[in-house]
Amino acid sequence: xxxxxxxxxxxxxxxxxxxxxxxxxxxxxxxxxxxxxxxxxxxxxxxxxxxxxxxxxxxxxxxxxxxxxxxxxxxxxxxxxxxxxxxxxxxxxxxxxxxxxxxxxxxxxxxxxxxxxxxxxxxxxxxxxxxxxxxxxxxxxxxxxxxxxxxxxxxxxxxxxxxxxxxxxxxxxxxxxxxxxxxxxxxxxxxxxxxxxxxxxxxxxxxxxxxxxxxxxxxxxxxxxxxxxxxxxxxxxxxxxxxxxxxxxxxxxxxxxxxxxxxxxxxxxxxxxxxxxxxxxxxxxxxxxxxxxxxxxxxxxxxxxxxxxxxxxxxxxxxxxxxxxxxxxxxxxxxxxxxxxxxxxxxxxxxxxxxxxxxxxxxxxxxxxxxxxxxxxxxxxxxxxxxxxxxxxxxxx
Numbered sequence: 001x002x003x004x005x006x007x008x009x010x011x012x013x014x015x016x017x018x019x020x021x022x023x024x025x026x027x028x029x030x031x032x033x034x035x036x037x038x039x040x041x042x043x044x045x046x047x048x049x050x051x052x053x054x055x056x057x058x059x060x061x062x063x064x065x066x067x068x069x070x071x072x073x074x075x076x077x078x079x080x081x082x083x084x085x086x087x088x089x090x091x092x093x094x095x096x097x098x099x100x101x102x103x104x105x106x107x108x109x110x111x112x113x114x115x116x117x118x119x120x121x122x123x124x125x126x127x128x129x130x131x132x133x134x135x136x137x138x139x140x141x142x143x144x145x146x147x148x149x150x151x152x153x154x155x156x157x158x159x160x161x162x163x164x165x166x167x168x169x170x171x172x173x174x175x176x177x178x179x180x181x182x183x184x185x186x187x188x189x190x191x192x193x194x195x196x197x198x199x200x201x202x203x204x205x206x207x208x209x210x211x212x213x214x215x216x217x218x219x220x221x222x223x224x225x226x227x228x229x230x231x232x233x234x235x236x237x238x239x240x241x242x243x244x245x246x247x248x249x250x251x252x253x254x255x256x257x258x259x260x261x262x263x264x265x266x267x268x269x270x271x272x273x274x275x276x277x278x279x280x281x282x283x284x285x286x287x288x289x290x291x292x293x294x295x296x297x298x299x300x301x302x303x304x305x306x307x308x309x310x311x312x313x314x315x316x317x318x319x320x321x322x323x324x325x326x327x328x329x330x331x332x333x334x335x336x337x338x339x340x341x342x343x344x345x346x347x348x349x350x351x352x353x354x355x356x357x358x359x360x361x362x363x364x365x366x367x368x369x370x371x372x373x374x375x376x377x378x379x380x381x382x383x384x385x386x387x388x389x390x391x392x393x394x395x396x397x
């Protein structure tokens with residue numbers, strides 16, 4: 001049974017752990033109140049079976065090593081893993097991990113996982129802000145840290161994910177919306193882009209603008225995914241980082257209608273398309289999967305430049321597709337389904353500001369509804385009945 005004791009003039013908690021090994025942990029500060037608090041915490045952890053002895057506690061560097069082999073190399077796509085590695089190397093390890101000088105001497109040991117609390121993570125967030133890091137970079141690092149601590153919980157190294165209680169930074173009001181609106185192409189700009197695109201890439205860019213497929217989904221598309229009769233294309237895989245992947249979510253595996261303006265060019269392109277084992281719709285010149293950087297450097301960016309358009313990302317063609325659907329009056333649920341979003345909340349968060357503003361007509365519409373002839377007549381009937389009941393009551397009285 002755990003109890004507070006004094007040993008060699010030091011106050012602390014004497015107890016046996018779950019393996020029946022005896023421990024004496026000194027209270028910090030050396031006060032009875034701190035010792036009682038320590039006793040309560042240790043007793044709770046022992047009862048819950050979650051107590052970890054100090055010599056068995058893992059540190060942040062241990063977590064990084066385990067996370068790399070047990071999660072990054074197994075469950076994360078190569079392109080995402082590269083970003084995670086950069087975030088670990090440049091931001092998370094320098095703050096939470098062990099630091100050595102040029103001579104290899106340890107200046108600071110890595111934080112124990114039990115030491116990574118809300119206050120420390122908020123200090124990390126503030127440190128990144130001081131260094132001038134962008135909001136998106138900081139928030140992505142916080143997400144990565146939260147994922148790592150969840151992994152540590154699965155390994156039973158800790159019982160609490162402190163990152164879950166640390167708020168993400170908010171972008172400046174309107175900044176994200178302004179950037180999105182600047183990246184969206186107008187119908188005239190789409191025509192200018194296509195007119196300035198080489199024959200090899202024109203149908204690919206047309207497909208991006210008229211289907212909203214992601215770059216990897218277009219590069220992984222096979223002719224067998226095109227249903228000519230139903231005029232639909234099936235999204236079944238994605239090409240990224242030199243590998244084919246299944247769609248990320250169930251919603252990403254979807255059917256997207258093919259407009260007539262794309263159907264005919266697709267039929268013509270099928271005759272000219274380089275042939276290969278994978279029967280890809282948009283392969284390289286040898287019929288093999290196309291490298292994304294070649295698509296950008298040789299096709300997309302030169303076409304933007306020749307058309308006199310601002311430099312946008314290839315992904316912005318997807319945003320353009322969604323915005324044009326909204327402009328034509330399609331409801332947000334339909335847009336979300338066609339985009340392959342896992343939740344309508346994602347669609348709302350990105351595109352709500354593009355929805356038509358209905359507030360201007362609310363006042364007049366509401367007034368007309370309330371004061372319609374039917375409503376006014378109904379109100380008069382209610383008043384007449386009430387007056388009749390009142391007169392009857394008075395008569396009885």
